[in-house]
Amino acid sequence: MKAPxxxxxxxxxxxxxxxxxxAQVRSERPRVAWFEVHSxxxxxxxxxxxxxxxxxxxxxxxxxxxxxxxLGATDPLDYVHLGKLRRLIARTEPVLxxxxxxxxxxxxxHLNDLLPLPYTEEALAHVCRRVAEVQDALGRELLVENxxxxxxxxxxTIPEWEFVAAVARRTGCKLLLDVNNIYVNAVNHxxxxxxxxxxxxxxxxxxxxxxxxxxxxxxxxxxxGAPVAADVWALYGRAIDRYGPRPTLIEWDTDIPPxxxxxxxxxxxxxxxxxxxxxxx
Amino acid sequence: xPSLRELQQDFAGALFAADGTAPVxxxxxxxxxxxxxxxxxxxxxxxxxxxxxxxxxAVRRLVGTPFFNAAVDEFVRAHASTSxxxxxxxxxFGNFLAAYPHARDLPYLPDVARLEWAxxxxxxAADFTRAPEAVLAALAAVPPEELASVRFHLDPSCRLVAxxxxxxxxxQVNQADHEGDDTVDLDAGADALLVRREAAGVxxxxxxxxxxxxxxxxAAGAPLGEALDxxxxxxAAFDLGATLRKHIASGTIVGVRIA
Numbered sequence: 275m276k277a278p279x280x281x282x283x284x285x286x287x288x289x290x291x292x293x294x295x296x297a298q299v300r301s302e303r304p305r306v307a308w309f310e311v312h313s314x315x316x317x318x319x320x321x322x323x324x325x326x327x328x329x330x331x332x333x334x335x336x337x338x339x340x341x342x343x344x345l346g347a348t349d350p351l352d353y354v355h356l357g358k359l360r361r362l363i364a365r366t367e368p369v370l371x372x373x374x375x376x377x378x379x380x381x382x383x384h385l386n387d388l389l390p391l392p393y394t395e396e397a398l399a400h401v402c403r404r405v406a407e408v409q410d411a412l413g414r415e416l417l418v419e420n421x422x423x424x425x426x427x428x429x430x431t432i433p434e435w436e437f438v439a440a441v442a443r444r445t446g447c448k449l450l451l452d453v454n455n456i457y458v459n460a461v462n463h464x465x466x467x468x469x470x471x472x473x474x475x476x477x478x479x480x481x482x483x484x485x486x487x488x489x490x491x492x493x494x495x496x497x498x499g500a501p502v503a504a505d506v507w508a509l510y511g512r513a514i515d516r517y518g519p520r521p522t523l524i525e526w527d528t529d530i531p532p533x534x535x536x537x538x539x540x541x542x543x544x545x546x547x548x549x550x551x552x553x554x555x
Numbered sequence: 556x557p558s559l560r561e562l563q564q565d566f567a568g569a570l571f572a573a574d575g576t577a578p579v580x581x582x583x584x585x586x587x588x589x590x591x592x593x594x595x596x597x598x599x600x601x602x603x604x605x606x607x608x609x610x611x612x613a614v615r616r617l618v619g620t621p622f623f624n625a626a627v628d629e630f631v632r633a634h635a636s637t638s639x640x641x642x643x644x645x646x647x648f649g650n651f652l653a654a655y656p657h658a659r660d661l662p663y664l665p666d667v668a669r670l671e672w673a674x675x676x677x678x679x680a681a682d683f684t685r686a687p688e689a690v691l692a693a694l695a696a697v698p699p700e701e702l703a704s705v706r707f708h709l710d711p712s713c714r715l716v717a718x719x720x721x722x723x724x725x726x727q728v729n730q731a732d733h734e735g736d737d738t739v740d741l742d743a744g745a746d747a748l749l750v751r752r753e754a755a756g757v758x759x760x761x762x763x764x765x766x767x768x769x770x771x772x773x774a775a776g777a778p779l780g781e782a783l784d785x786x787x788x789x790x791a792a793f794d795l796g797a798t799l800r801k802h803i804a805s806g807t808i809v810g811v812r813i814a
Contacts, residue, residue, distance in 0.1 A: 314640040319711070320682035321752065342639020348560040355639050380563040383635035386606075386644070387599045389566060397559050425591040428581035429556045463583070492590050495598075 285519030285551065287543035288337070290526065295533045296326050303333060304537060307544070308369070310337035310523050316366075317358040327366060337370035337481070337523070338362060339450075343408065344384070345418065346377035346391045346401045356411050363412065370481055370521070372417035372450045373408070375401065375441065392427035393437040398444075405445040417480050418442070419450035422458045422487075422496035434459060435473035448480035451520075453510045454502065458487050458494040467509055476517040484510060484543060485525040499528035502539060511546055518554075519547040570596050571632060600624075603631045606641040610675045611648060613729035614668050617661065626655060642679065646672055663741065666718035667725055670759075673714035673750040677757045680712035685806035693811040694803075701813065703780030707773050708810030712752035715771045722746050723759055751807065765790030766798050770807060 286307030291299065293315070299306075309330060316327050316338075330336070342355060363371060376388040391397045409416050420438050432440070442449050451474060460467035484507075486500030502510075502524070514520070524539040557565065562580050569578035569592045577589045604624045608615050615623040630651045636644045649668035652658050658665075697705055716722070721743040728737040747767035749760045762770065768789035772782035786793040802808045 314642060317640050317642065318679035320680060321678050321712075322756075323678075325682075340639075342641070344639055346559075348563055352639060358640070377563055378639060379636075380560065380567050382637060383567065384637055384639055385567060385570065385599055386602050386636055386639070386641050387595065389563075389595065392559065392562055394556075394559070400559055424594045425588070426583040427562070428583055428585075429562075430583075491594065492587070493594070495594060 285521065285547045287522045287524065287540040287547065288335075289524050289533075289536045289540050290339075291330070292527065292530055293323075294530050295536075296323075296330070298533055300326060300329055304533065306334060306537065306540065308335040308337065308521065310339050310370075310525075313338040313340040313359055313362060313371075314342050316362050317355075324365075331366050336366055336368045337372065337521075338366065338368045339419075340371075340373040341388070342378060342384070342386065343373040344378035345373055345375060345404045345408065346389075346397065347379055348377075348400070349380060349382065351404060351407055351411075353411075356408065360412060363414070370417055370450075371412065371414065372419055372481065374421050375418045375438065376421045388421045390421065390423035390425065390427075391437075393430040393432040393434055394427075395431065398432065398437055398440055402441055402444045405441060405447050409445065409447060415446070415448055415480075417448045417450040419452055419483065420455050420459075421452070422455040422462075422494075424462060424493050424495065426463050433465070433473075434463075435470040439474050439478070442475065442478035447478075449474065449478045450481045450483060451479050451513070452483035452485070453513055454483065454485045454487060454506050455496060457503070457506045457509050458496050462493040468512060471509075471513055471516055474517075479517050479520055482510065482513065482520045482522045483525055484522060484539070485527075497528050498525050501535075502542075507542070507546075510543070514547065514550050519550055522547065566592075570599055600628055600631065602641065603627055603636075603644070607645045607648060610645055611668055611671050612731070613671055613726050614648075614652070614664060616729045616731075617664065617667065617725070618658070622657070626652065626658070629655070646676075648672065663718065663720035663722060663725060666716065666720060666722045667729075670716045670718075670722050670726055670748065670750070673716050673748075674757050674759075677712040677714055677750050677752045680710075680752060683710050683712070683809055685710075685809060687803050687806065690803045690808055690811060693813075694799075697811070697813060703783075704778045706776060706778050706812040707808045708812060709770075709774050710751055710806055710809050712750075712757075713770075713774060713807055714750040715748070715767065715774060716750060717745070717747045717767060719745050723748055723761065726759075749807065763790060765793035769793065769795075769798055770802065773808070 288308035289306050291309040291311050316324055318324055374388050379385050456467050456470050484502045485498040486502055488495045488497040522543045524536050565580045578592045582588045604627045607627050634647050649665045652668050653665035723746050724739050747762045749762050751758050765786040769782050769786035772785040783795055
């Protein structure tokens with residue numbers, strides 16, 4: 275494994291880079307600690323998107339965040355997909371590589387969405403085998419992210435937080451803890467978000483995600499289309515009090531605002547990280 | 556209790572069931588099952604509408620978003636996505652539109668879709684460094700008696716799209732940044748387009764019928780002799796030397812394969 279050319283500071287706030295902002299980032303080189311992109315958007319063999327990523331990669335640490343590996347699916351792992359991720363990792367030397375703790379297809383049909391797993395012993399054993407398989411195929415540590423969900427399965431036997439912690443413990447993978455998703459699920463399923471935080475081992479957490487949700491429906495929906503909510507900022511503050519600061523990412527995927535808005539959200543996270551560091555020192 | 560696989564099969568079935576149909580697996584709070592599965596159903600179809608809307612922007616502009624979204628929903632039901640990379644989904648949309656009853660009055664629509672897919676593929680194709688002098692030198696070294704059996708490598712981004720309709724003009728006036736006259740004469744004649752990614756972006760160039768048949772044959776892997784037959788079949792006055800020189804110089808042809 276090659277070392278990344280630009281190390282990621284242990285505690286810095288980055289921004290999820292989306293297509294509408296690529297040209298601006300290339301021309302203005304804004305002050306951003308690091309960028310994360312969706313891996314699949316760079317699975318092409320060549321072309322302008324990949325060339326732009328190469329260019330940005332020269333000046334910023336990069337994280338690859340996959341949305342399509344379908345870690346929890348019962349179909350065999352897609353080794354073509356995995357091969358494209360390997361190729362992209364070799365090309366961009368990312369500091370972090372992550373996927374979601376979910377399933378996305380069955381019976382040969384991909385559903386291209388982050389679908390919830392039943393938190394059962396069977397699902398836990400299955401997803402742990404798959405995480406291990408991906409880590410073996412990539413030859414590196416994977417980060418696995420907790421997802422939002424809008425329903426809970428009646429047959430579940432394990433609280434979500436225990437399931438997430440067990441995946442890390444059993445496979446040695448790291449966690450990408452999405453604090454917004456914890457908040458959304460706490461509201462949707464009626465559990466205590468702080469009890470969730472308390473169950474996750476600090477040394478497993480390699481990254482934190484923050485995003486905005488939509489509260490206009492029958493439950494909270496993780497749209498990544500709004501500013502981080504005040505309650506989520508507060509939960510984030512308690513998370514870094516508990517774990518210590520972690521690389522933190524602002525995600526925004528629908529109704530994408532001007533880049534400066536993302537920078538302001540990242541600056542808020544950065545200020546909270548620095549405040550924590552000052553208190554800790 | 557269903558197995559993980561059975562649960563996932565039921566979940567997928569519920570996503571494609573009619574709106575209002577309850578899932579068959581048990582969820583916490585059965586009264587909200589229909590409403591909550593509908594959230595996933597809505598999100599899934601929205602993902603596909605957005606992804607195909609980005610690829611097929613001119614088609615969407617031609618038919619309007621409500622029509623487009625309804626067509627995408629039908630397409631998704633008929634053509635399963637098989638990759639976790641949504642960027643490669645939708646190659647069959649042109650063929651789907653050709654058989655879509657609601658698009659019957661827009662006979663050019665499938666070809667506009669095929670053109671947009673070709674552009675999308677060209678954007679994602681492997682990078683290639685052009686070296687026309689090396690191609691010419693390799694060709695010059697071939698003994699004359701072997702020329703007919705020579706095959707060529709084309710730039711990986713090359714795609715060929717032909718239509719009985721003026722799809723280039725239709726596509727151009729349906730770009731978001733198009734200004735000025737947007738009328739199209741549907742009887743303006745057939746198009747034979749070479750789609751290729753250049754340094755500055757994807758180019759769409761109109762080809763003569765013989766030229767199009769020639770490049771299409773080369774793209775399909777035919778040897779020079781067969782490609783020449785195809786070109787002459789399409790246009791008796793086909794000029795082999797000029798066409799070869801043009802496509803080597805412009806970088807359509809990037810390599811020579813001698814059997």
